[in-house]
Amino acid sequence: MAVVDAVTFPKAVLFDLDGTLLDSAPDMAAAIDAMRAARSQPAMPLDELRPHVSKGARAMVAAAFPQVDVAERESWIPEFLDHYERELGRHGKPFAGVEAMLGALERAGTIWGIVTNKPEYLARQLMPLLGWEQRSAVLIGGDTLKARKPDPLPLLVAAERIGVAAPDCIYVGDDERDILAARAAGMPSVVALWGYRLDEDDPVAWQGDVMIDAPLELTQAAAWPLRR
Template sequence: MTSRNFPKAVLFDLDGTLLDSAPDMAAAIDAMRAARGQPPMPLADLRPYVSKGARAMVAAAFPQVDAAERERWIPEFLDHYQRELGRHGAPFDGIEAMLAALEQAGTVWGIVTNKPEYLARQLMPVLGWEQRCAVLIGGDTLSARKPDPLPLLVAAERIGVEQRECIYVGDDERDILAARAAGMPSVVALWGYRLDEDDPIAWQGDVMIDEPAELAFPAAWPGPR
């Protein structure tokens, strides 16, 4: 069932949903590989892991390294990534038009990401979203992160919208699980980052959307629960 109007509020995942940040992540990984005498990692090989987080990307880049040792490398990855932040990536095609359509309709929008909050906040002025994004919650903002529903529930509370009137958009199964647990309708962003074994149909989101430009039209959005 779809709505004839835009949603009252929309919360978005960041990496792989609003932002094609894989090139920034790849630059960070390549800096780590270069420091260890290894060649760059092909972007296409890293891209599917971006929405899985820093640990998944470091594991993909250094599969031969013990997991405990890789864990000690996470701060190094984040340091490199902070230096590359916003230098190579950009919003996916159609994102700006979609956000403009939401804003024109009076829809409030915000971001709930598992990226550390300090990194997500540094991106906002780079993207021109600092004044437009009504709420920003990172993976370390609260005591829990997605797929726990807490970040989505707190985000809805902060913008003053009931969760059933707030839609969550994400490209990873954790996003859809969090939305369902929070009582929010969900949109599966099929343009994002996925592993070959991922099955977005099995996630059972309310709707699946191929391209951001589709969400510039109200009929594409699910209605309230």
Template sequence: MSAPAAAPSGAAALETAFSKAAFPKAVLFDLDGTLLDSAPDMLAVANAMRADRGLPPMRMEPLRAHVSKGSRAMLGAAFPDLDAAQRDAWVPEFLDRYERELGLHGAPFEGVEAMLAALEGAGTLWGIVTNKPEYLARKLMPLLGWQTRCAVLIGGDTLSARKPDPLPLTVAAERIGIVPSQCIYVGDDERDIIAARAAGMPSVVALWGYRLDHDDPLAWQGDAMIESPAQLIGAGAWPATR
């Protein structure tokens, strides 16, 4: 009787592990700061509003870190002297101007299209769960060529709750017919990871996205931390689903 084959080790073990890796059944993504670099559009909006008020244009960096936090946070960065009530009052103007700038300046992050193509090639469904108003997210889809590729889209006003509540993630999974534990959620903000954990989804922290200086992605305890979309072209980079 021959002896059992020795378990692979070192480089051979790594190669074996990667050969057995599989893409997940479904991946849900945040939009701004994860799939889409929308900061240039947001800067155009902020500077148009500043110009109307006799203020000079602002630079990208003070605004960029706030993009994933929403329109109120961006207004706070563009107009630091505004109180909370004024920020709330200016949100409709910000969104109206953003609708006019939609897709004119921003673009998918480098490597996103190749990552999406790899998922599609493996038969993985992908969709978007964003806190952006749904009507704005839907208007972006044909501009990006994603209108027939994105399997589900949930906006911040689609349901009764938004991230970090898990409801948008669980509803997105239900709509594509995949149980949450078989989906992976990818986002660049702590609330993305909180929502994924509460929904029972493995999560990926998109380190290429927008973060404030004091943000600590390691403390969010996502299942994987990825530096660029290009790393997710290979099946071995995705966390395991259950």
């Protein structure tokens, strides 16, 4: 009789941050609204900004100021980051179910960490505010290395730092570049459908290993993709 392996949690899980673990859109919106107020413009509705958050600072500034020349908007990125640093952790919070998911991983002995395109200095400031400073085994930011997602380098370096082979890690993200980076790194991937997406985004086309509607689903070992 064949022996069937028990369903287990993965050895290691790496997460995107904004739109995956953290609903940071309210902090981002406060930063954008400060910029708009300085230019005598009204606040931007949060629901209009939210889909752009996972695309990064440039995408958010472009969405808030579509009439402004690209080169001028580019010069505003440091201003946005300064405003965002002041709002960091004041309005956003982990998505519902994230703490339960992380707790389930920790009880199972799974190592977890964060690979984000957010500048590392901002991501590191968030860790103690969220109570994750000692819990996250690794943190790679968008400027930590010479490349960022969708390049696989940040995921590969994160796996190396935690001492787990890339195929034994799983990457969870809400943006196509997350899934592309995971595939290039040889990691199974989870598409976080609860995150930030534009109307034209098609997560099915990203071809992640599994698509999950809510973090609470990942409190169950069977929800994670098979390790290859």
